[in-house]
Amino acid sequence: MQKKGKMITDISVMIAGMAGDGVLFTGNVLAKIMKRQGWEISTYRDFPSNIRGEPTNYTIRASLEKIYGRADDIDVFIAFDCDSIFKHSERMAERGILLCDGEDFVWPSPSKSKARTYHKFPLRKLAIGNFGKEIFKNMIALGALCYILDLNFYVLERIISEAFLKRKGKEVVRKNIQAIHLGCDQAKEIVAPEGRYSLKRREDYDRLFLSGDEAIAFGALAAGCRFFAAYPICPASEIWQWLAVYLPQFNGLVVQTEDELAALNMVLGASYTGARAMTSTSGPGGSLMMEGFGLAGMAEIPIVIVNVQRAGPSTGMPTKTEQSDLNQWVYGSHGDFPRIVLSPGTVEECFEFIIRAFNLAEKYQCPVILLTEQDYGQGLRSAKKFDLSKVEIERGKLLNQEELIKIKDFKRYEFTPEGVSPRALPGMKNGLHMVESNEHDERGYRDENPENRIRMMQKRMKKLKSASKDLIAPKIWGKRDAEIGIIGFGSTFGPIQEAIVQLEKKGIRAKYLQMRTLWPFPSKKVEEFIAKSKKTFIVENNFSGQLSLLLKSQVRTPFDARNILNYSSQAFRPSEISTQIQRAL
Amino acid sequence: MRKNKDYHLTEPTWCKGCGIYSIFAALKKAAVALNQDPEQFVIVTGIGCHGRLNNYFRSYGFHALHGRALPVASGVKLSNPSLSVLGISGDGDAYSIGLGHFIHSLRRNINITYLVVDNRIYALTQGQTSPTSEPGFVSVSTPYGSKELSLNGPKLALASGGSFIARGFSGNPTQLSTLIEKGMKHRGFALIEVLSPCVTHNKVNTYQWFKKNTYNLDNDSDYNARDKMKAWKKLSKEKKIPLGLIYVEKRQTYEDVVFQKEAEPIVFNDLRVDVPRLEKIMEKFK
Numbered sequence A: 001m002q003k004k005g006k007m008i009t010d011i012s013v014m015i016a017g018m019a020g021d022g023v024l025f026t027g028n029v030l031a032k033i034m035k036r037q038g039w040e041i042s043t044y045r046d047f048p049s050n051i052r053g054e055p056t057n058y059t060i061r062a063s064l065e066k067i068y069g070r071a072d073d074i075d076v077f078i079a080f081d082c083d084s085i086f087k088h089s090e091r092m093a094e095r096g097i098l099l100c101d102g103e104d105f106v107w108p109s110p111s112k113s114k115a116r117t118y119h120k121f122p123l124r125k126l127a128i129g130n131f132g133k134e135i136f137k138n139m140i141a142l143g144a145l146c147y148i149l150d151l152n153f154y155v156l157e158r159i160i161s162e163a164f165l166k167r168k169g170k171e172v173v174r175k176n177i178q179a180i181h182l183g184c185d186q187a188k189e190i191v192a193p194e195g196r197y198s199l200k201r202r203e204d205y206d207r208l209f210l211s212g213d214e215a216i217a218f219g220a221l222a223a224g225c226r227f228f229a230a231y232p233i234c235p236a237s238e239i240w241q242w243l244a245v246y247l248p249q250f251n252g253l254v255v256q257t258e259d260e261l262a263a264l265n266m267v268l269g270a271s272y273t274g275a276r277a278m279t280s281t282s283g284p285g286g287s288l289m290m291e292g293f294g295l296a297g298m299a300e301i302p303i304v305i306v307n308v309q310r311a312g313p314s315t316g317m318p319t320k321t322e323q324s325d326l327n328q329w330v331y332g333s334h335g336d337f338p339r340i341v342l343s344p345g346t347v348e349e350c351f352e353f354i355i356r357a358f359n360l361a362e363k364y365q366c367p368v369i370l371l372t373e374q375d376y377g378q379g380l381r382s383a384k385k386f387d388l389s390k391v392e393i394e395r396g397k398l399l400n401q402e403e404l405i406k407i408k409d410f411k412r413y414e415f416t417p418e419g420v421s422p423r424a425l426p427g428m429k430n431g432l433h434m435v436e437s438n439e440h441d442e443r444g445y446r447d448e449n450p451e452n453r454i455r456m457m458q459k460r461m462k463k464l465k466s467a468s469k470d471l472i473a474p475k476i477w478g479k480r481d482a483e484i485g486i487i488g489f490g491s492t493f494g495p496i497q498e499a500i501v502q503l504e505k506k507g508i509r510a511k512y513l514q515m516r517t518l519w520p521f522p523s524k525k526v527e528e529f530i531a532k533s534k535k536t537f538i539v540e541n542n543f544s545g546q547l548s549l550l551l552k553s554q555v556r557t558p559f560d561a562r563n564i565l566n567y568s569s570q571a572f573r574p575s576e577i578s579t580q581i582q583r584a585l
Numbered sequence B: 001m002r003k004n005k006d007y008h009l010t011e012p013t014w015c016k017g018c019g020i021y022s023i024f025a026a027l028k029k030a031a032v033a034l035n036q037d038p039e040q041f042v043i044v045t046g047i048g049c050h051g052r053l054n055n056y057f058r059s060y061g062f063h064a065l066h067g068r069a070l071p072v073a074s075g076v077k078l079s080n081p082s083l084s085v086l087g088i089s090g091d092g093d094a095y096s097i098g099l100g101h102f103i104h105s106l107r108r109n110i111n112i113t114y115l116v117v118d119n120r121i122y123a124l125t126q127g128q129t130s131p132t133s134e135p136g137f138v139s140v141s142t143p144y145g146s147k148e149l150s151l152n153g154p155k156l157a158l159a160s161g162g163s164f165i166a167r168g169f170s171g172n173p174t175q176l177s178t179l180i181e182k183g184m185k186h187r188g189f190a191l192i193e194v195l196s197p198c199v200t201h202n203k204v205n206t207y208q209w210f211k212k213n214t215y216n217l218d219n220d221s222d223y224n225a226r227d228k229m230k231a232w233k234k235l236s237k238e239k240k241i242p243l244g245l246i247y248v249e250k251r252q253t254y255e256d257v258v259f260q261k262e263a264e265p266i267v268f269n270d271l272r273v274d275v276p277r278l279e280k281i282m283e284k285f286k
């Protein structure tokens, strides 16, 4: 029997190279094998927005416990180019393994990296020499990684067959498997069996493996979304591409529009007609949607908008992560109107919240925004199977024909105590009304009378108050009596949780308030949390501290808070949070 | 049998003599001829003087944003193809701020009827030059005369794959209502541009001016509206503006292509969660 490597419970593998090197393919296959060994997985994509010729890296983290983000260190690093090594080697874990494809690779200065072991690994040369094509270097790399990580070769071979057999035939599969074994043999020569890593395999494991974008798309389908219109944009297109396959199978429709203005306005038309309708976009697309966003508020049309945030402003960094569109959706568009902004922190919550989003939109007849991020939007995560039996479809005050016919004097925008009015759909008898982008009366017809204006404004805004008990409340994690309070939203979920563990090891007790609804702002819960914390830290991926600013405007009691900000276009690592907190104390 | 008053909600309040009055009348007349329930009509308008039309017409109405009548109308029609959907825009609405939607709607050929009320001016905003104003046109926004070529909507429509292209004139309400009726019966996207004087702001393109500068294709027995080249030639002549049915063709609609035959409209879908079917799909995330 072959010797086992070091037994560990959490490992990070980085694959890096230039765009076009096959980093994404290699990483995805590796992630899949690791997932099938029974581990929790979290992947992180750091890709350029170019197709070729710029540095790119992909991190796959596997753990016996549930993880939600990147680790601090890289344990195994395989690079298709030398530059990547210089960039990321500082992150290498002690005794990590580093393989680099580069003849002329010379370690810059030993102090720069903790890595003791690094090896030249001529991937390109091996590929061309043995198979005549550079592309085989991905398989050779996978073979080497499989050996170093003590992974099951059969799983890898099965994944390769699944990927290539139908499309490319037996011969291609055979050659690829040969390349895998070559990679393994070459790795054996440089890393001794006991120098490898081993993770315990888990058999009792049944997990999904998907991105936040996919979870949203699947959730939307389950929630009864049957109309989707959008314009292509990174990093939101995966939502659309998934729905484009499945919606037609459910008698639904996906429309590729000429721009985001059309996308949102089509969705408005569809929802007004009675379809559950949604669009998805990112930064620049969101900016173009602002006018229609206001129309949804004014005309009280239930729509769902998913904004997968990327690094802005302007075209910004299309494939990188950030949390800088909070202001856009909480404050955006001209005039005052009600909107609900939800922020999932995990792939599981993406599924859960999109279903809530559709229900909230129809119950309160207003736009609902699901604010997500490139980080877990495109990053693949292992996730517990979604409980479909819990999916409920609530259509609020939408009338059916029988109910409508009984109403004596139907008013689409009737003043009601909770601000929500009964809704009829075009085609229905006894429901004729007007939908106005102008200010209007209870029947929807234009009305510029100041008294009507005041009542209509109050009616619309009142819906937020009515919705408040129905919203997704902030969640407290960690020990409630801990003196340090950390507040965050979205993808900081994982790093904050791990930072708390790191702090605990240093004797600092911290708790975490996960903001899951950003608007209407849950002031009371936040006030309580802050009151019970000696010191508060607000963690965000943006420059200006958008959550912090919002919080300060919504919390009545003065408090002492410090911002921990990251606007590098990269997701937080746990230690970035824990060391800043430590330093500040 | 439906009557005119079934579609008449209130008395309009456009300026006295405004061309949109006869569009309103022609629309009601066409609706009577089509004998359809007002509940089955959805009229989506843009922002401009034309946008008041569905305030007076008795039907389901949607007064959308400036330039966005077409995407809203498309969303309505695609969600429930059993409705009769009509979009109405001004020349600024359709040919300036909403031009992208205009071209792409023609390309898609969704079964809706689109009226473009062309008064060659921005009326609601008090008389600025519009994309259909002629070079040299003097207005508050171009006091030294417009420096741009004017835009020919029907010609652009022909180049963009329009399957029904017509032009009417507020001064000829009989022809106009016939064109609207034909357009509504047409399977596919029907564009009807309506030359419609703005008596308040446009002192150049008056009823007299339009009468002098137009001619009627419907009176030309030699003209064949199914001949694309002929239509192109007519639309390319600079001197006089052709009225009537300019071009028509049979073409698959967007609905024909994207929906299965006999499929229920999206809005009538049963949304109850089909757990076993979704479970199966969920298995693919592994």
Ligand SMILES: Cc1ncc(C[n+]2csc(CCOP(=O)(O)OP(=O)(O)O)c2C)c(N)n1
Pocket (backbone or CB within 6 Å): B047, B048, B049, B050, B051, B066, B089, B090, B091, B092, B093, B094, B117, B119, B121, B122, B123, B124, B125, B130
């Ligand atoms: C985004 C936006 N920009 C500008 C306006 C102001 N606006 C209202 S109507 C209009 C032009 C109307 O001209 P047209 O579409 O030709 O309609 P008409 O009034 O002539 O019928 C403009 C620019 C607006 N409502 N929305």
Ligand code: SF4
Pocket (backbone or CB within 6 Å): B014, B015, B017, B018, B019, B020, B049, B119, B123, B124, B197, B198, B199, B200, B201
């Ligand atoms: S301003 Fe011109 S277009 Fe508007 S109602 Fe008056 S005449 Fe008609």
